[in-house]
Amino acid sequence: MALQLNAEQKYILKIFGDKTKYIIPPYQRAYTWTESECEELFEDLKTAFQKNKSEGYFIGNLVLATSARDEFEVIDGQQRLTTLIMLLKVLWAFDAKNRKLKNTIWILDDRTDAIIEQRVITNIFIERDSLSFNEVLDENYQYEKPQNKKDKFKTNIYFFYEKIKDFIDQDGNDIKDFIDFILYDVSLLPIFTEAENTAKAREKALKIFETMNNRGMPLDDSDIFKSNLYYMANRHNEQDTFVELWKSFDERCEAIDDKLKLRAFKIYSYMTRGEQGIKSSEIGLRDFFEKTEYSPFKKKTYREILDDLNRIVDSVEYFEETKQQSDNELAKWFQLIDLYTNAYPKDTVIVYLVKNNLNVGSDNTTKFAKSLVRQSYAKGSTTYIKHDMYDLVIKIMHEKWEVFYDKNYTCPYGFGRLYRGFELLEKYLDSNQLSVYPYKLKRRMYDMPGKATRELYERFFRGEQ
Template sequence: MSKLNIDQKTIFDRCSDKKADFLIPDYQRPYAWEYAECQTLWEDIFNFAFPDNDYSRFDSDSDEYFLGPIVTFVNDDKKMEVIDGQQRLTTLMLLLRAFYEKFGMMQDDNSKKTRENLEKCIWKTDEFGTPDKTRLKIDSEVATDNDKEQFVNILKSGIASDDMKSNYANNYRFFQKQINDFLQKFPSYFSYLPTRILNNCILLPIEAESQDTALRIFSTLNDRGLPLSDADIFKAQFYKYYTKKGGKDNFIKRWKALEEQTSKIFHPITGTPMDELFTRYMYYERACQKIKSSTTEALRKFYEKDSYALLKKDKTLDDLESLCDFWNDISNQDKERFNEAVLRRLYVLNYAPNGMWNYFTSVYFMQNKDANGKLDDAKFCAFLTKITAFIWTYAIVNPGVNALRTPVYAEMVNLIEGKSVEFTDFKFEPATVKSMLNNYYFSNSRPITKSMLTWWAFHDENQPLLSLESVYEIEHIFARKRQENESSLSNSGKLESLGNKVLLEKKINIRASDYRFTDKIKYYKGFTNDKGQYKEGTKIIELQGIANNKSDYTEADIDSRQETIIDSFIEFLKQNNLTK
C-alpha cells in the first residue's frame, strides 16, 4: 500500500521548512490564474484576517482559513514536485514576495520579524537561518510556459516591469496595488495582515511516495478544473528527449500546435483531446507489436513501458502530427484530401454505435499512408464500407463494444501484416441477422438506431453529403400522438420500427399538434410561415421523396419500408463478403 504523509500546516510552517524545495515540473500546465482568481484570493484572506475591517476581531489563537491541498512527491533530485496546487502555491509566492518588497525599508520590531519570516518562506537559508537570495524555495520547469522565467525573476528581484505581460507579472502588480491600498488604510496595523496569512492560513500538504500515487490523489481531490492528463506526463518525456537533442524550442512549438488542433477535433467524454490522439496512436503501436488481446492497458501504462521508450523516438511525434492532420481533414470534410465516396462513408461512421471505428481507421491510416500522408481513395473507401457493415451487424448480434475487441484487434494486426480485412472467423448467418433485425426494438435511446438510419439515408446514391456540424434527430414519420388519438396501427410497437423512423434536422421543429402526416409534409418540404419567412425543408433525400409522393403514411408503408431497409442491409453484408 502506498504511504502518504498528511499534516495540516500553516503557510509559514510549510514554506519555511528547510526541506521545502518546490518544483513545478515540466509536464504541468502553464500558470493560468488571472485577475479574477487573485482578487477572490485577496478578498477572502483580507476578510478573514480583518473581519469587518476591524483588526481586533481576529483571534490569532483559533481562527484558521483553509486554502486547500498541495499534493507533492519527492523526485530523484530530492525536489518536491507539485502535482496539485501549483496555481495556488505560485500565487501565494507572488503575494508573499509583494509583501516582502513593501517591508524592505521598515525598521520597527514587528516589521523586522515579519520580514524575516517572509524571507524564510521565499528563499532557502543556511544552517544559521540566514536567507540565500540566490536560491529560491520554488522553481518552474513547465515545458510550454514561455513566461516561467518572469516568475523566477520577480521572486528574485521583487520587480515586475511594465513591459512584462505574463500572468505572473500582472498578478504580482495586482498584489502590490492591494498592499499599497491596505497600507494607506491601515498604516498602524500593516504587519498584522501578512503575519495572519503566514500563521493562520492553512494548507494541507499531501506528500506521496511516488508520482503515480500523487496523480491518483490529484484526480480524486481536484474538482476545480482538469487534472493532469496522461498527455501532460508524455509531454514531459518528449520535452526531456528533445532538450537533450537541442530541439527544445521546436518541440514546444510543435506540441502547442498539436494541443490547439486536437482541441478542435476531439471531444472525448473522459480525458483530454491530446489523450484521445495518444489513444488512437496506441492502437497502431499495439497492432505493430502484434497484440491481439482483448484486454486493453490504460494509456499511461502502455506508453511508460521500458522507461517511455516509445516517446524517445523522433518518429513518434512525427506520427502523432500526421495522425492528427488526418483526423483534422476528416472533421473538416476536406474534399481535396478525400473523394466524395470516402466522405460519405466517413459521415455514416460518425454515427457508429461505438467508437471502435476511430481506432481501427487510425491503424489503417498509419499502415497505408504514403510518403505524403495520403491514402488510396478506392482502397480506403472499400475498407470503410466493410467495417461499417461489420460493426453495425456486430452491434445487433453481439452488443457491447468489449465484444467487438476480439475480431477488430485481430484485424488490426492483419493490417500491419499487409493482409486485407476479411473477418474470416466472424461471418454472419443472413437468416439470423434478418430475424434479429425484424425483432429488434429500435428505441431512440439505442445508438444503433441512429446508426442504421444514417446508413440507410446514404444507401441512396442521390443523398448529398451532410455537414458534420448539423445536428440530426430521429423522426417518427407516423407520429406517436397520431397513434394515441387514432389507434390506427394494429401494433403500437411498429412506431419504433425502422420502417417508421428517419433522420431529421434538429432545427426543423415540428409542433406536437402537427401530428398528422398531412401536417408534417410542409416541414419536410419547406414552407413560408405567416411572417413571410421561408423555413427550409430537410436535406434527407428519402424523406423529401416521401413528402412529395405520398398523401399519407400508413401501417402498410411502415411495413414495406421496414422490409426494404432490412433486405437492403442483408444484401449490403453479402456485397462485403461478411456472410456465411
C-alpha cells in the first residue's frame, strides 16, 4: 500500500490556528540557529514585503506526524518553526492588541483570551533548551541583550527585537502592515501522516522525511533510538535518570568521535546478531532495533541497553588508546586493523573486547588481533570481508573462535588500497620491532613488493612464522 500523507500550503494564521500545537520530540537535536540564519530569514521576509507583497512568501516545508486531533510531532522543520514563533512573539510586543497575532503564539481561552499554553512545545531533554525557550515565550519576557551569547533563544529573540525596532524607527515601515503580511501572505507547507498511535505515525513521517530531505543535517538512527529509550524510561517514571545516563553516554561519544553514537548501535547490532547466530546480510539499523523479535529494545531495560552501549564505548576507548602507544606488541595489530579499508574488522575487534570485558590477558588479545589481521588482509580490500566478520562475531559471542591461517595464501604483486597496511605489516613482521606511533609510511599505491617481501608475507599468512 502506498504511503498516505496530507499536504496543504497554509498561511501563518492557519498554521497556528484553532487548538493546533506542535511538539518537538525528545529525539530532535538542540536548537542551533544563529543570528546569521535569523538575519537571512528576516531579510527575505522584509524584501518580500517591500517588493513582492502581492506574491506573498513561502518559507518551506514541515514534516509532521499525528495520532491526536490538533497535536503534531515535528519530524523536520523544528529550527524554522521555533525561530518563526520567536519572531511572532517579538511582533506581538509591537502590536499587543492584535488578538490573532497573540493566538499564533499561544492557544487562548475562547472567552477570556487568557493564555492556555504555547503553540510550540519542546520536549528536547537538554534542560537549558526547554527552559530558555519557555522563558523567551513568557508573556512578560523583557527584551534585553543576553549576557550569555551561547543561549541561542535569548540571543535570537533579542536580534529580532532590535531588527523590528530599526524596521519601524529607521526605515519608517508600518508594523501593522508588516504583521498582516506575515499572518496572511507568508506560508508553509505542512506535510503530515496519521496513524492510530504516535509511533506508527512517526515511522511514516520519517520515511517521507528521508525521501525528500537532501540538505541540512537529517536525523540519524541514534536520535530515534534515543527517543525509544526515553519512552521506555518514561513508562517507569524514570525520565530524569535516563536523561543523566544519556547525557553521560553522549558526552563520552562526542569526546572520541561525533559519529560514535551511531557506530555503537551498529556494533550492538552485530553482538545481538552474533548471539542469535545470524550470518545473513544486515538490515537497516532502525528496522533491526524496532522490528526484530530479538532486539534489545524488546528484551532489555533502558538501563541494561545503556550499560551495554557504555561497554562498547569502553572498548572503543581502549582500542583508540592502545593503537597510539609506542613499544607495545598489541598496538601493532590494532594499528593494522585500523588501516584496513573498511570498518568491519575494527568493529569485530570491538565485539571481542566487549565480550571479554577488557579483562583478557594481553597474549590472548594479541593472538586474536593478529589472527584478525591475517583473516582480513588475506582477502584484500573488499566489502565482502563483512561475511567473514559476521561468521567470526558468532564464534566470538559463543566463545568458539580459532586462530586464522590461510595455508594456500599467495602474495599478490600489488595490494590496491591496502598498500599502506602492507607496508606497516612488513615492518612489524620483524619479531624485534614493537609498535611505532606516529608511524610514517612511504610506499606508493602501485609499488610492487620484491620476492623476499612476498615470501615474508606468505609465511605470515600461512602461519609459518
